[in-house]
Amino acid sequence: MSRGGLSPCLSIFRRPVGARGGAPPVLPPLSFSTGEPADGSRTDAGALAREITGILAGAGDWRLVIASSDIPARITPEALSSVLRRRNPAVDAGRLLDFFSWAHSQMRRPPNLDSFAALAVHLCNSGLFGPANGLLERMIGAHPSPSAALDSLKDSVVLNRGSNPRVFDVLIETYKRNGLLKEASEVVLLMSGSSSFKPSIKCCNGLLKELLRTSLMNLFWEIHDFMLKSQLGQDVFTFSILITAFFKIGDANSAKRVPKEMLEKGCKPNSVIYNTLIGGLCKSGNSIEGRSLLHEMSSLGLKPDIFVYTSLIDGFMREGNMEAAFEIRDDMAASGVQPNMITYNNLVRRLSKVGKMDKARELLQEMIGAGWSPDVITLNFIIEGHFHEGKTQCALQVFDEIKIGNLNPNVYTYSLMISGLSRAGELKKAVGLLEEMVGRGLEPNTIVYSPLILGHCREGRIEEACMVFNSMNERNVLPDSHCYNSLINGLCKVGKMEEAKHYFAQMKERVISPNVFTYASLIHGHCNGGEMKEADLCLKEMIVRGLKPNDVIFTTLIDGHQKAGDIPMDLSAFRRILGGGILPDLRTYSVFIHSLSKAGKMSEALQVFEELQGKGLNPDVYTYSSIIFGFCRVGYMEKALSFYDEMCKNEVEPSVVTYNTLIDGFGKVGDFESVRKFFKCIQENGLEPTGVTYTTMISGFCKFGNLLEAFGLFDEMVSRGIPPDSFVYNALLHGCCRAGRMEKAMGLFNEMLAKKFATELTFNTLIDGFCKQEKLQEARELLQLMSERKIVPNNVTYTTLIDGHCRAGKLEEALRLFSEMEERNITPNALTYTSLIYGYGRLRNLGMVSFLFKEMISKGVVPDEVTYEVMIHAYSEETNAAESIRSHDDSLVQNVGEELYEVRDSVNEMKKNVIDPDESESPMLFHGLCTKGFMNEAKQLLKTMVDKGWVPKNNAPYSSADGCFQAIPAIEASYAS
Structure with missing residues (x-):
């Protein structure tokens, strides 16, 4: 029969398994019988095979001939094997396949392995590789051993000289297509050492590709080595x-x-x-x-x-x-x-991710001009970029463009919009979009719901968060760990611990594993509520689950126990773990030591360190680095150095983090000889300095005025391919401003603008530098540039400008800036008022001094030590008033007024009866004493207030020697922090 006339029975084998456009071939189900062949079956099989071969070789319909005989009752697997092995060249391979399928349906036992092999060889010799693949797929289901399958094929190839060796490729391909890559590899490797039986390069390449895709790298290299050794090429x-x-x-x-x-x-x-x-x-x-x-x-x-x-x-x-x-x-x-669509999309995506939205929009127009229509994927990138920039309205505009055009927003589009709006606090719009997407027939998923829940929780709208969460069940969307964690964290933050525990229990019932974040939220909530027993139980449970507490959790527990006042030392929670039989490992000890070190509790950290060693655990680099970090943090550099020496003695190699910590510590105390020594150690020990290394050193040198070395390190950093970040630039800028090198500072500033590194800290540093040099015009221009660059000025910005103008005696401009500050809803602090009080005090405008002091008290701004010192300085010229009152007769005293009597009587009463003034009344009492000239009494009251801790400390120095008040702008404190 010609290939064009193959019967329908053959056609089911024509399409390889998994090929497009159709289902895999379906053969009758295999049936197994434990019965043995009848006596004499071998002889019968041979005779029957000859009979069948004759029928198949003849013309006409073999089915009718066989159906009218007793062959259907006599056919056996052995007879079938004999037919296929003795194949008559006159019998078409397609006809053999038809007969095989018919025989298979008649027999109680499956065909023998050699039947499959012989027929597969015949099919491949006839170029029928698709049907051969289908046949071999059936074979490996009935006879799963790769080695047996290969041996049987080898025998059939030997029996049929000149056979197409591609049958081996088909066998390997069959295993591969069915996901049996190990079996496919086994077949290939079993051919090692054979010169007659080899797979083709194409077959091996296909197998290598699949092994690579599934990350079976050991097998990948074995097959590759086989190809080389077998000289396949x-x-x-x-x-x-x-x-x-x-x-x-x-x-x-x-x-x-x-x-x-x-x-x-x-x-x-x-x-x-x-x-x-x-x-x-x-x-x-x-x-x-x-x-x-x-x-x-x-x-x-x-x-x-x-x-x-x-x-x-x-x-x-x-x-x-x-x-x-x-x-x-x-x-x-x-x-x-x-460029094609992929090129443009890649460019737009990356530009959007780094916030270069102007360039992304420009590229979008170029894309359209080149004949490419942006698809939803492109516009999704644009939306994402606008949200990253905080431009919610721009994102909404693009979203509207999608809907107006011929594009349909997809689930990812809505998830981006809902996430972005939720982060921006636009929760009403976000909820509206959720309803809109459902109305469009789109199914929201956890990625859509998660930011909504988080957004409501962030805004403190816990009830709404719970409603959104519960609506997920109504839409058959199973919440994931992110949804649960957001809700549990939100509930814990507002102290709703019972509800939090309810959702925590539900989470576990649904077999959604809590993670470190889940437990951190619960521990934080219990600690805030003073429920330390429950917090400790959460810690114990998470450790039982195999989760490692991090330093945030330990720090929270330390603070919680401290506030509860229920421990002599901050080791209570840790000791409860030990008491519960849960032995912490080295990592847990190290994290706890790090937490204590961060909290500055070095005595307790040392106790835990000694306990760790007492348990037979050997501190590792993280343990030593943690305790060194703690001592560096509190400035105990000798102690930090002793632990460094100990770790080296114990052959624990310091990491670059260890060296960075020591460099930072010595830099803060100005010991730059040690800084240089440890920087050298990094390279001597085969380590590479990191961005943190250079940043720490540059910052230290800048703070101590060594700009030459700071810029040298900056150049070295760049030459090593380590990109300087905004912190490095800000450190150098700060150093230049402190040194009065404003031209150099402006050069750095322009670089920062080009790199988009400039922040409010950058502007504040420059403004402070110009104010110190009394270049107030330049300082004000920077304030204007901030607005142009959409960088919002803060309290530090205005306070620095106000202080600069006050020191220059330009009180009118200072007051204008103060008004502008309040119009922008930027709250003045103690330093803001102190600067103004100082300025008006220098002009002897005591009316404004008094007004400003009373205003700051009425607005709840607490004066600090410098404020009080400035008040004393401003009113020091008036001290003769009190002496004059005391030296005159009673008639003159009566003219002073009732207020002075009250103040004097109050002070006398305090002295006589040793009455402590009330904290809330003290500022106005101080004000009264100053305004009426009782300066000694005012100073005594200030001392009492300071001793009682009622007056916040301030590092801004006040020099009474030259009568000059020098307030270090808050920029200093901001930078240091």
């Missing part, structure tokens, strides 16, 4: 897969050597090789190296295609090198390769 696709494998295991150097190896083996690299290599380099963060390969491609006569350019653009964008990415885009256009 390697083609371009083998090398391409090999490059991908090297990148997967992080071996970029070996990947880069592949093109050279190919040339040595006489295989010229093509575009596929370079596409794979450049793509891998870009994904691994080596886009510059990827770009350098473009020249190598040109030398081989290869032209980069859209894939190469897109990989490079995406790589540079991912690394933050926008300039290089757009250079590649320009090179691409110059070489005649037009």
Whole structure:
């Protein structure tokens, strides 16, 4: 029968399993029988096989002939094997397959393995690889042993000389398509050492690709070694897969050597090789190296295609090198390769992620001009970028454009909108969009609900958060751990611990595992409510679950126990763990030591450290680094150094974190000889300085005025390829301003503007620098620039400007700035008022001094020591008033007024009866004493207030020697923190 006339029975084998457009072939179910063949079955099988072969070789319908005989009752697996083994060349392979299917349906036992093998060989010899694949799939279901299957195929190939060896490829492919990669690999490896039976390169390449995809790397390398040892050779696709494998295991150097190896083996690299290599380099963060390969491609006569350019653009964008990415885009256009949708989407996505929305919108217009219509994916990136920038209205505008146009927002679009609006506090709009997406027939998922719950909790709208959470059940959306954690955290923050515990129990009932964040929320809630027993139980439960408490949890427990006053030392929770039989490991001890160190509780940290050693645990680098960090934090550098020496003695190698901690500690106390020593140690011990290392040193040198070394380190940092961040720039800027080098500071400032590093701290530092040099015009211009750059001035900004104008005697402008500050709803603090009081005090405008002091008290702004000192200084010229009153007769005293009598009587009563003034009344009593000239009494009252802790401390120095009040602007404190 010709191939075109194959029967319907054959057609079910024609399509390989898993191919598009149809279901896998369906054969009758296998049936098994434990019965033995009848006596003489072998003889009968041979005779029957000859009879059947004759029928199949004849013309006409073999089915009718067999149906009219007793063959259906006599057919056995042995007879079927005999038919297939003795195959008559006149019998078409398709007819054999039809007969096999018919026989299979008649027998009580499945066909023998050699029947499958023989027929598979016949089918492959006839080029019927699809049906052969279907047959072998059935075979591996009935006879699962790969070695037995391979042996049977080998026997059939030997029996049928000149057979197509591709049958082995079909067997391997069958295992592979059914996800049996280990079995497929076993078949290949069983062919080792055989010169007659080998899979093809194409087959091995396909297997390598699947092993790589499923991360079965050990088998991958075994198959690759087999290919080399069996001298199968390697083609371009083998090398391409090999490059991908090297990148997967992080071996970029070996990947880069592949093109050279190919040339040595006489295989010229093509575009596929370079596409794979450049793509891998870009994904691994080596886009510059990827770009350098473009020249190598040109030398081989290869032209980069859209894939190469897109990989490079995406790589540079991912690394933050926008300039290089757009250079590649320009090179691409110059070489005649037009960007496609993927190229544009990658550019838009990366620009949006880094907040360059103007450039992203510009690119969007270019994309449209090039004939590409932005799809929902493109516009989703734009929406995401606007939300990252905080431009909610712009995001809403793009969302409206999607709906107005021919595009339909998808679930991800709505999730972006709802998440962004929730973060921006626009919860009403977010809820409205949830209802809208449901109305459009879209099914919200946990990603949609999670930010809504979090947003309501963040705004303190716990009831609404619970309603949203409960509505998930109504829509058959199962909350995930993020939803539960957000709700539990929100409930804990407002002290609704019973409700929090209800959802916590529900979470466990639904087999959603609580994580560290869940327990941290519960512990925080219990600690805030003084429920320390419950907090300790949560800690114990999380440890039983195998979760490690972090330093935040331990710090919360330490603070909670301290506030509850139920422990002599902050070790209660930790000792309860020990008492409960839950032995902490080294990591838990180390985290606890770190928590105590952060809290400045070094005595307790030392106790835990000694306890750790008493348990037979050996401190590791994290343990030592934690305790060194604590002593550096409190300035006990000798103690920190002793622990460093101990760790070195115990052969615990310090990490770069250890050295960074010591550098920071010594830098803060101004010991730069030690700073340099430990910086040198980093490199001597084979470690690389990090961004933190350089940032810490630069900050230290700047604070102590050593700008030369600070800028030297800055240059070294850049040369090492470590990008300076905004903190480094701010440290250098601060150092320049303190040193009065405003020209250098402005150079840095312009760089920061270009890099988008400038923040309110940056502007405040510069404003402070100009104010100290009495360049008030420049300072005010910076305030204007802040508004233009959409950087919101804060309390520090205005206080610095007000203080600068007050010191320059420009009180009118200072008062205008004060009014502007209040109009912007920026609350003045004690330093703001103190600066104004000082300014008016210098002008002897005691009316304004009195007014400002009373206003700050009425607004709840607590005066600090400097405020009181400035008041005393302002009224010191009036001290003669009190003496004059005391020296005159009674008639003159009566003219002073009742207020003075009350103040004097109050003071006399205090002295006579040793009455302590009330904290709330003291400021106005002090004010009364100053305004009436009782300066000695005012000073005595101030001393009493300070001794009782009623007056906040302030580090701003006041010098009475030269009568000059020098208030360090709050910028100093902000920077130090």
